[in-house]
Amino acid sequence: MIDDPRPTQESSPYTFFLPDPRRLEQVGVGDHVKLTFLPTADDGNVPAERMWVRVTAREGSSLSxxxxxxxxKLVSVSLGDPVQFSDWNVIDIQFADKERDQSFRFPRKRYFERCLVDQCVLDGSAKVHFVYREQPYMGQPSDRYPDSGWKIRGDWRGLTDEEVEARKACYVALGIVLNKDDSWLHLIEEGTGSRFIRDWMSGNFVREGD
Structure with missing residues (x-):
């Protein structure tokens, strides 16, 4: 069974990316596409697997x-098995023609830099209330993505100072926070020392001190 990735993309638009529709339209015989294969009863309790499929035929949005x-780990499918799917099942593309592959690449901003955020924002129990940017933590040479310097606090209305400070904080990618609340996205390029707090009457963020 092939997974439909569209619900995941809708719920996680800043961390889960699907091919541009213009690239999908160009997929043809000989190209490779990546699909997510879901386990069946024959597979038992194993995770889904993302695997490459070589395209052998196409008619409209239907491909073979x-x-x-x-x-x-999946045993319900094997190398060389025929696969029927739709272009919206595709999560990645490798064109057989490398020059054509490059010509259809459309870069999109990715938010993989790290930030410190209240757990209550990540679990959806609170909206972003206060954002500020400090000097980024230099981290370690082995760190895959750098620190952005952003700190994100959840809605603290009705809480004591002690309760606010006691909140659990997580160190995650900016995109994970934006998946939950992207109302502050327009501020993300602000520099070190920036501090913004939400005006709950208007819903807008205002610079602290204004």
């Missing part, structure tokens, strides 16, 4: 192909 990966 052959599995071009050896599954890690």
């Amino acid at each position: 192909g052959e599995l071009d990966n050896i599954p890690d």
